[in-house]
Amino acid sequence: MTSTNQATQPRxxxxxxxxxxxxxxxxxxxxxxxxxxxxxxxxxxxRASAWVESEINDWIDSRISASRKKAGGVA
Structure with missing residues (x-):
């Protein structure tokens, strides 16, 4: 498997x-x-579950964005 394929494979x-x-x-x-x-x-x-890494990363990014928008709107 090439590094390009590894980068696009869901984890x-x-x-x-x-x-x-x-x-x-x-x-x-x-x-x-x-x-x-x-x-x-x-x-x-x-009895086993896992989360898609890219979905977790997107969720984290959305939380950061929402936090920044709230902080920007208050100041």
Whole structure:
């Protein structure tokens, strides 16, 4: 596999890798998934789920953007 193909391949992250990136607990994440405000996981099996890394990164970016807009509007 070339480095170009590796860059375009989706990467799946387990919760232990997602949680430190997003800083919320699992129960909060699941509540936000139900609200449609957090990316839903991909089922890997009966008891295993993972999140698409690019979706997590996009969610983080959207939170940063929303925070900056609020901070900019207040000042």
């Amino acid at each position: 799946l992250l387990r919760w232990k890798d997602v949680q430190p990136r997003v800083g919320i607990c699992r129960s909060q994440a699941h509540a936000m998934i139900q609200e449609g405000t957090f990316p839903a996981p991909v089922k890997l099996g009966a």
